[in-house]
Amino acid sequence: MAAPNGLQGPHEPLSPSSSSSSSAMMNGQLDFARSLADSSTPRLTGGLSATRPAPAPAAPAPAPASVADPPTAPIASTSKNPPTPPSLRQEDPLAVLLTTLSADDGESILSIAVEEARDDARDQLGHRFGTTSTSTSAGTGKRQAGRVYGGSQGGNIHVWDLATLSLRSRLTGHEGAVLALQLVPERDWLISASGDGTIRVWHTPTLSLVYLIHPPHDNTGDILSLAWIPFSMLAQGDPARNKNGNHHATAPPRIENRKPAGRLFAGCQDTSIQWIDLPPPFQLATEEEPYATNNTTGRMSPASAGSPHSPPIFKTPSRFFDSLTEADRAKSRVGVSSSSPSGRHSLSTSTVPTLTPSSPVGSLPKASPDSVGLTAEQEQTTTTTTMRKLEPHTVELQFDADCIAPFAHHGYVYCLTLAKSNERTVLVSGSGDENINLWQPGLDDLALLATLESEYDAVLAFAARDNTLFAGHQGGVIKVWDLDSLTCVRILRPHNHDILALSVLSSSLFSSAANGTVQRWDLRTFRLGGEWLAHDNIVLASDIWDVRDDDVTSPLSPLDRGFQGELFHTLAKLVSYRTIADSEHREECRQGALYLKRVLREMGAETNLLPGAPGKNPVVLATFRANAPPKPATTPRRKRVLYYGHYDVVSATASERWDHDPWKMSGQNGWLYGRGVTDNKGPILAIAAAASGLRRRQELEVDLVMAIEGEEETGSAGFQEAIKRNRDVIGDIDVILVSNSYWIGEDWPCLTFGLRGVIHATLRVQSSRENLHSGIWGGATAEPLTDLVRILASLTAPDGTVQIPGFLSDVRRLTAAERKLYETIVQRCQGGDTLKKLTSGSTISDPLQSLITRWRQPALSVHKVEVVGPAQKSLIPSAASAAVSIRIVPDQSLTDIISKFKAHLTAAFATLRTENKLTVEITQTADWWLGDLESPFVSAMAKCISAQWHLDPLFIREGGSVPSLPFLEQEFGAHAVHFPIGTSSDNAHLPNERIRVLNLEHGQTIVSKWLTRIAEI
Structure with missing residues (x-):
């Protein structure tokens, strides 16, 4: 909020309402997060980025310039760091980007708060899939994931789920930038302060508004900072000192033995510090607060079924801080309601609580907003159109005029x-006046204890560790204060850019600056341990969460962090190998196979490489042997599961318009991007991690053999021979597991029970003559391209029906039971985008018939036509070729269809008056596959999917093919379970290939439960 005529407060380096971004940092074993924005553009997409810090270098960098070097104050005990993970940014060994969390309102993120993970029962607002919980380790129970809250310049608060790294909700209501956020975990509160001069208190389990707090007058300006003090930490005051100019009495009346939870302090643009007790005393005297936390069941009352939206407040412009424009005047006259989840604007139906004049100080009801410059008639209109109606559980409050330290500083109060x-x-408190004030928050007063003066510029950021205070200043200075002796023990000067965010973890201090860099300081030596460019521009806020010491005695393995922990780095490294199955990338494929072999061995598997065909990629064979104590009820022989996957990928080039480097995995909004993340490297690691977790806990009751080939994308050359040669090593198999397909949408988990087979063929028509000129020979010679077009046209009728004689004679008839499965799919997809996608691009408008045609009917496609020599408009080519594929279904035979295909082409070519020659080459084949839905292994998988997603899976078929699957079933005499992990929007084989972190995490958990369940079959 700007001062009149562009004036700013003393030493104000930035206007908070125009700041470009905020940043969150996670440190420790799990995550390190930050936000991302670029202030060079007028409207920015705010976001959060997660990174992971590596250990500090063994040899610290030289100490930065400092003023004096007195003994340092003790900080906290040292925590061990994890081994250095493979970095995706070679120039930045300190941090690896985990993900970018983007706001959906096009505004910068200015403030953040992080809510730690908690028990499931406390969250009553499940997401689309029925839960946001994530397992602490596969198969060991659940814990409710935490959240990241980001306040935007546009007045919204974005809510991201830490388990899924995706946007969960958006809280609306503030009419100004959200400049500060404060969590009160013991009350399940999120407190937000805004440039509109108001503070809102939200109930985090329901994301509903509990309190709406107004300033005591219209000159408060922006509320820049917040601090919460539990009531038990307030000191007893001295009533005799209440009249002291630096003492500010509150003296709220005490009601029996019931006390507020604590006191909220707010640092303001008008240089004041204001405070209020919550819950307010009048509420304590009458009833529990709207969302009482003493209900052990976590249930809400019927009146508390709130919305993540709250009514906007139409702030009366300040006479000092705001210049009133015509737009402001119009806004004060005409009310605009908050948006409902459906996008429509509406007001809630309840009225503002009416409080008596005897309400205790510090919690007075707010009067109606003043009308500025309005006639009596306009004021009457305003009263009608802008009346705020709050939800039944919302209480509207106002700071009392006696609960203010009016001149706490001589500048904006930036930080508390x-x-x-x-x-x-x-x-x-820190301010633009360069000073730091220490206050004693008493039960009845706020007493100024000391002022720490500085010759440096404005104080912009704080971090504290017990009696040590770190203060970030404008101009790039960090001052370290001992608050016992009130002396500065160290001055750090990493650069000349404003220090806008500070975070402390154990013996490390992270400082974030206006130039987008983050520095890591070793607090044992005060040496700079490293620096990296975290953002393109300003970083305004930081936080640390989900921190665990990496104690060797901890039962939690790095793999327990899932794809936000070591698995992220492992997958990122695996993606970096360009495992394209061609001669150019043969060595990189070998290195990728060796890396995968090493990873699986470190996970607990016995590993080796099986040579494939000459000049082809090897097969990685890994065996996780059962190590759980045998159960009396189980069979003497352990069951043995064969997993089939592939580490090779299709090519990816810059010309394909990737938004990210395809060979450097990146994250955004809960998705991981990179070539191979979904096809098939991500699922490989998820399944390996499931077995590894069970084995680490000595709970693996079955053997899991993983056969991972490197030639799947080019026809699986040499795979069958390698498997047959090592049949004794692999052993007898009870069931085959595959994860190489996708859901039909993004909302419903699926089980695949059928795949079409494929025949790839190349047709070539060759002339005995060289290329000819059409102006000389046109019409007088048989043209190969014309002959090719004619025989291609003979393959299908105008309506697309394949005209090969006997082509449909062996197609299995559709049963009523199978049709029921397809009808269930269409029924569940009603009302969403998935149903539209079922018919998108199809000439069949009926979704049910479209599915049947795509999944269980044979088809013929022409992929490309090529000619010999340059494609000139006057040239008659001497040869032409076409690539054709035929998709076959049960119960068609590969050999029979190939024979009929060739016979039809020969007959069609014979009808032409031509001297050219036709050749038909079958380049690749794969048989169809149909799963057994009555198999107990399939039933067990369906139950595990339902338990994890809280949705019964859809049983689907696919039109594509997996060449090795029918072979493996025949070779081992075992049925296969095809468990898709990815979704339909994963873009396999396409630019911006991706997979959702949630799907990988849940996929790992599902396989873990399935391996346990099938041991009892």
Whole structure:
């Protein structure tokens, strides 16, 4: 919010309402997160990016310039760092980008808060799939995932789920930028402060508004900072000092023995600090707060079924901080309601609570907003059109005029935090006046204890560790204060850019600056441990969460963090290998296979490479042997599962318009992007991690053999021979597991029970003459391209029906039971985008018939036509060729269809008056596959899917082919279970290939449960 005529407060380096971005950081074993924006553009997409820090270098960098070098204050005990993960950014060994979380309103993120993981029962707002929980380790129970809250410049609060790394909801209501966020975990509160001068308190399990707090007058300006102090930490005040100019009495009346949860402090643009007790005393005297936390069941009352939206507040412009424009005047006259989830605008139906004049100080009801410059008639209109109607559980409050330190500083109060000083809890405030004030928050007053003066510029950021305070200043200075002795013990100067965010983890301090860099300081030596460019521009906020010490005695393995932990780095490294099955990438394929072999061995498998065909890629064979104690009820022989996958990928080039480097995995909004993440490297690691987790806990009751080839995308050359040669090593197999297909949408988990087979053929028509000129020979010679077009046209009728005699004679008839499966798919997809996608691009408008045609009917396609020599408009080519594929279905025979195909082409070519020659080459074949839906292994998988997703899976077929699947069933005499992990939008084989982190995590858990369940079959 700008001052009149562009004036700014003392030493104000930035206008908060125009700041470009905020940043979140996760450190420790799990994650390190940040936000991303570029202030060079007028409207920015705010976001969060997650990175992972590597250990500090063994040899620290030289100490930065400092003023004096007194003994350092003790910080906290050192935590061990994990081994350095493979970095995706060679120039940045300190951090690896995990994901970017993007806001959906096109605005910059200015503030963030991170809510730690909690128990399932406390969250009553499940997402689309019925739960947001994630397993702490596969098969060991669930914990409710935490969230990231990001306040945007547009007044919205975005809610991201840490388990899925995806946007969950958006809270609306603020009419100004959300400049500060504060979590109160013990009350399930999120508190937001805004440039509209209001504070909102949200109930985090339901994302509903609980309190709406107004300033005491219209000159408060922006609320820039927040701090929460539990009531038990407030010191007893001295009533005799209440009249002191630096003492500000509140003296709220006490009601029996019931006390507020705590006190909220707000740092304001008008240089004041204001405070209020929550829940307010009048509420304590009458009833529980709208969302009481003493309900152990976590259930809400019927009135609390809230919305993540709250009514907007139409702020009366400040006479000092705001210049009133005609747009502002119109806004104060005409109310605009908040958006409902459907996108329509509506007001809620309840009224503002009416409080008596005897309401306790610090919690007075807010009067109706003043009408600025309106006539009596206009004021009457305003009263009618802008009346705020809050939800039944919302209480509207106002700061009391006596609960203010009016001139806490001589500049904007940018930051507030809690710290310790001589065993006392103190409130610390930083300002544009360059000073730091220490306050004693008493039960009845707020007392100024000390002022820490500085010759440096504005204080913009705080971080505290017990009695040590870190203060980030404008101009790139970090001052380290001992709050017991009130002395500066160190001055760090990493650069000349404003320090806008500070975060402390154990013996490390992370500082974020206006130039987009993040520095890591070793607090044992105060040396700079490293620096990296985290953002393109300003970083405004940081936070640390989900931190665990990497103690060797911890039962949690790095793999327990799933694809936000070591599996992320493993998959990123695997993606970096360009395992394209061609001669150019043969060595890189070999290196990729060796890396995969090493990873699987480290996960607990016995591994080796099986040579394939000469000049082809090897097969990686890995065996996770059962190690769980045998159960009395189980059979003497352990069951043995064969998993089939492939590590080779299709090519990816810059000309395909990737948004990211296809060989450097990146994350965005809960998705991982990179060539091979879904086809098939991600599923490989998910399934290996499932077996590894069970084995690590000595709970693996079956053997899992993984056969992972490197030639699947080019026809699986040498795979069958390698399997047959090593049949004894692989052993007898009870069931085959495959994960090489996709859901039909993004919302419904699936089980694939059928694939079409394929015949790839090349037709070539050759002339005995060289290329001819059409102006000389046109009409007087048999043209190969014309002959080719004619025989291609004979393959299908105008309506697309294949005209090969006997082509449909062996197609299995559709049963009523199978038709029921397709009808269930169409029924469940009603009302969503998935149903539209079923017929998108199809000439068949009926979704049911479209599925039947695509999945269980044979088809013939012409893929390309080529000519010999240059494609000139006057040239008659001497030869022409075409690539054709035929998709076959049960119960068609490969040999029979090939024979009929060749016979038809020969007959059609014989009808032509031509001297040219026709050759037909079958380049690749794969038989169809149909699963057994009555198999107990399929039933077990369906139950595991239902338990994890809280949705029964859809049973689907696919029109594509997996050449090795029918072979494996025949070779081992075992049925296969085809379990797709990815979704229909994963873009396999296409630019921007991706897979959702949630699907990988759930896929790992499902396979873990399935391996346990099938041991009892």
